[in-house]
Amino acid sequence: MLRIITQQAEAKTELRRISDRTFQEEVFHKEATVREVLQAVKRQGDKALLHYTEEFDRQILTPDQLRVSGSELDAAYQQVSKELLDAIQLAKRQIEAFHRQRIPKSWVQFGDDDVVLGKRYTPVDCAGLYVPGGRASYPSTVLMNAIPAQVARVPRIVMVTPPGPDKKINPAVLVAAQEAGVTEIYRVGGAQAIAALAYGTETIPKVHVITGPGNIYVTLAKKLIYGTAGIDSLAGPSEVLIIADKAANPVYVAADLLAQAEHDPMAAAILLTTDAQVAKKVQAEVERQLQHHPRRLLTEKAIAHYGLIVVVDSLETAAELSNEFAPEHLELEIAEPWDLLEKIRHAGAIFLGSSTPEAVGDYLAGPNHTLPTSGAARYASALGVETFLKHSSLIQYSPTALHKVAGAIQVLAQAEGLPSHGDSVRLRTQGNLLEG
Numbered sequence: 353m354l355r356i357i358t359q360q361a362e363a364k365t366e367l368r369r370i371s372d373r374t375f376q377e378e379v380f381h382k383e384a385t386v387r388e389v390l391q392a393v394k395r396q397g398d399k400a401l402l403h404y405t406e407e408f409d410r411q412i413l414t415p416d417q418l419r420v421s422g423s424e425l426d427a428a429y430q431q432v433s434k435e436l437l438d439a440i441q442l443a444k445r446q447i448e449a450f451h452r453q454r455i456p457k458s459w460v461q462f463g464d465d466d467v468v469l470g471k472r473y474t475p476v477d478c479a480g481l482y483v484p485g486g487r488a489s490y491p492s493t494v495l496m497n498a499i500p501a502q503v504a505r506v507p508r509i510v511m512v513t514p515p516g517p518d519k520k521i522n523p524a525v526l527v528a529a530q531e532a533g534v535t536e537i538y539r540v541g542g543a544q545a546i547a548a549l550a551y552g553t554e555t556i557p558k559v560h561v562i563t564g565p566g567n568i569y570v571t572l573a574k575k576l577i578y579g580t581a582g583i584d585s586l587a588g589p590s591e592v593l594i595i596a597d598k599a600a601n602p603v604y605v606a607a608d609l610l611a612q613a614e615h616d617p618m619a620a621a622i623l624l625t626t627d628a629q630v631a632k633k634v635q636a637e638v639e640r641q642l643q644h645h646p647r648r649l650l651t652e653k654a655i656a657h658y659g660l661i662v663v664v665d666s667l668e669t670a671a672e673l674s675n676e677f678a679p680e681h682l683e684l685e686i687a688e689p690w691d692l693l694e695k696i697r698h699a700g701a702i703f704l705g706s707s708t709p710e711a712v713g714d715y716l717a718g719p720n721h722t723l724p725t726s727g728a729a730r731y732a733s734a735l736g737v738e739t740f741l742k743h744s745s746l747i748q749y750s751p752t753a754l755h756k757v758a759g760a761i762q763v764l765a766q767a768e769g770l771p772s773h774g775d776s777v778r779l780r781t782q783g784n785l786l787e788g
Contacts, residue, residue, distance in 0.1 A: 353639065354621075354639075357661070358662070363673060370591075383572055383576070385569070386543045386572040390551075392404070393551060394551040397552075398556075401547075404542065404543075409514055409541065411539075417539070419538055424521070440524070443495055444531050451737050459471055465750055466752065468747070469748075470746035475506045475742075476506055476740055477506075477507060478559040479508070479561045479740055481498055483513040484541070484564070485516065492721065493565065495531070498511070500740060501563075502533040504737045509533065510538070510556070510559055512545040513541060546573035549562050549581065558581075560581055562584070585732055585735070587725055588618075590615045590619045592682075593620075593623075593677055597626050597667065604685070605637075606638045610641055613658075613659060614645070614647045616654065617653040620659070621659045624662045670692075675697050680701070681701055681703065682700075683710060685706055701719060720734040720735045761773070
């Protein structure tokens with residue numbers, strides 16, 4: 353049953369425990385296995401990739417079966433309903449429109465003495481997208497990762513995803529990939545897939561940025577290859593924190609908590625409310641909605657271990673606790689959500705009002721659903737176009753401009769004990785300025 357607590361000190365302790373759930377000791381023990389997988393794939397390429405696919409996923413593949421064929425991509429369209437295709441296409445349009453507004457612009461500034469400064473944005477040459485499988489299929493994750501890369505004009509977008517029991521990829525995932533402009537898809541998952549993207553194999557190309565969520569092995573692999581390739585984030589189990597007042601509908605709140613808990617046994621579902629009656633009604637409603645839930649066992653585990661209701665004395669206290677937790681998803685189920693928004697400092701995505709369930713953002717509102725978890729919202733942001741771009745500084749000095757700052761540069765170089773730095777300026781500026 354979803355627990356209710358009323359003491360703020362206890363609430364802080366519980367919220368800290370939930371936030372730290374991804375840093376349990378047994379998680380770190382998995383690093384040895386992941387390091388072994390990474391090194392084997394780096395050294396042996398496809399051979400190791402196929403070995404670990406058989407060992408971990410119980411799938412026996414040959415090298416030519418790694419890449420999803422054109423005929424399988426074509427067939428996927430015949431295996432999804434028109435309603436699903438329409439929904440995927442609507443989501444694509446919404447996500448693309450939002451991310452097109454977020455493209456950073458290159459700029460150049462012309463200053464005094466012909467000094468030119470600027471910044472130039474260019475996409476990475478190749479991006480790798482990881483789409484999880486296992487408990488469910490995630491066409492929405494395909495769209496959320498592929499569309500920003502496409503908007504950023506990444507020339508080559510590669511996708512990896514674990515195969516199902518029959519070696520097939522879910523047709524909705526394949527359709528979403530094609531709608532988002534991805535045609536290079538490989539049936540491989542886990543840490544071995546991240547290794548293949550980071551180091552390259554005979555079949556799978558080396559990429560420069562890897563994005564997308566996965567299980568703990570995938571997350572650890574992304575952590576360990578960082579530096580060889582860029583990554584979006586180290587995504588932990590999903591989480592929602594809801595702030596509700598007396599006007600909140602307990603049925604809606606309970607459904608939103610369960611929508612998060614059904615993701616994973618480690619998903620967190622938290623309610624902070626100013627009304628004790630709302631707390632009790634939500635607690636009862638969660639139990640009622642769980643009775644015939646298709647994913648009841650999994651969802652109950654999440655609720656039992658990482659579900660929580662806290663009765664607070666004010667919305668200000670709720671905002672304070674929320675900021676300490678820094679949730680991935682924050683729902684403001686209150687009468688005046690925009691008033692409280694000013695007090696919210698840390699959250700991956702914020703959903704305002706009772707008509708904005710998190711599912712809207714998960715699927716098609718437009719902002720990305722790949723968000724910082726486990727408190728990372730204090731310093732990190734959602735995946736976006738910027739994830740697939742890098743920027744170069746542009747600097748041009750005229751002889752006159754260089755002459756004016758030569759003395760300061762030489763003093764700084766001398767202070768740092770780097771004589772050739774100073775010489776590189778002195779040799780250009782000594783003597784008659786007109787010689788420049």
